[in-house]
Amino acid sequence: MYRAPSRRKNKKEVKKPNLIPILDAVFIFIFFLLMSASFLNIHEIQSDVPIISNQEPPKNKKPPLALTLKIRASNIQILTGVPGSVRKSIGKNSDGDYDLVALRTYLIGLKKSNATEKDIVLEPLVDLQYEELVKIMDSVRILKNTDPDIWTTGKDGSDIRIKELFSNIVFGNIQS
Template sequence: MNNIHKRKKYIKRLNLIPILDAVFIFIFFLLMSAQFVDIHEIGSDAPAISLIESIKEKRPPLNLVLDINSKSIVIKTGVNGHIYKTIPNISNRYDLKSLSKELRSIKSKNMEEDSIILRPKSKISYEKIVNIMDSVRSIEPGIQIIRGKDKFGKFIKTDKLFKQIIFETII
């Protein structure tokens, strides 16, 4: 008699336990380092007098200043504070696109200048100041980068405007 022994068919399965272990530990690590509020920073330094030997510049300093009040932003240049342009405040919003456009124009003529002085009035809200700082530091996404000549006559290009923000009357 033939005894047909039916052998049990064992289906080979992948052992997922080590993978699960690794994923679990990885998840705990990421959970500890996760930040659900996207935090960034904008740097600014108190104005300081630095003793640096400077070569006598042929061009006068730009001395770019923004006077921020509730009605407008006044762009001033030069040591005498000559008014370059006035950007109006329309329906409680500053026209930041125009501000950015004017600053791009100034930057293209003064590629080596990096600093800007902000002079807001005491009642201007912090949120508006941050928006202005954004417009002052770099060009908006989608806008063409700025091209111009540096002080040596060399053509350079940049997407940064005036990164060094100084608030006047801090010290």
């Protein structure tokens, strides 16, 4: 007598995988990614690129300050005017870092006599560490609460306290 194979008789039902735990894990993973992304702070330091033009600059009553910092390996030279003439040279302190306190003190004195000026040109002539460049930029941009007050007269004749030193930083030698 012929006997049918057992495979045909015992048909097993194919079980589908349970996707609910996998989907739960994926949604939890996405949730944690979104939550961790909100704690990431990115800071930006505003800086402009010099404008190159063939036109004559507008005529001003007062010549521009044209404040420039040439950052060298041994010192920082402060230049003013067009063409720039060296006003002061700030060396390094005993730790081998640039003397940013002396730089700030001199720039505060310049700001008192040129209260409306906001521009400063940085010309690093040497390779600098990023942190060192940011320290220099912070020392020329920000007026601290411990710094002496600088006042100017507004358009309506009222006194206005200046809150920043030279906040518009431009890099001068980007093509070298």
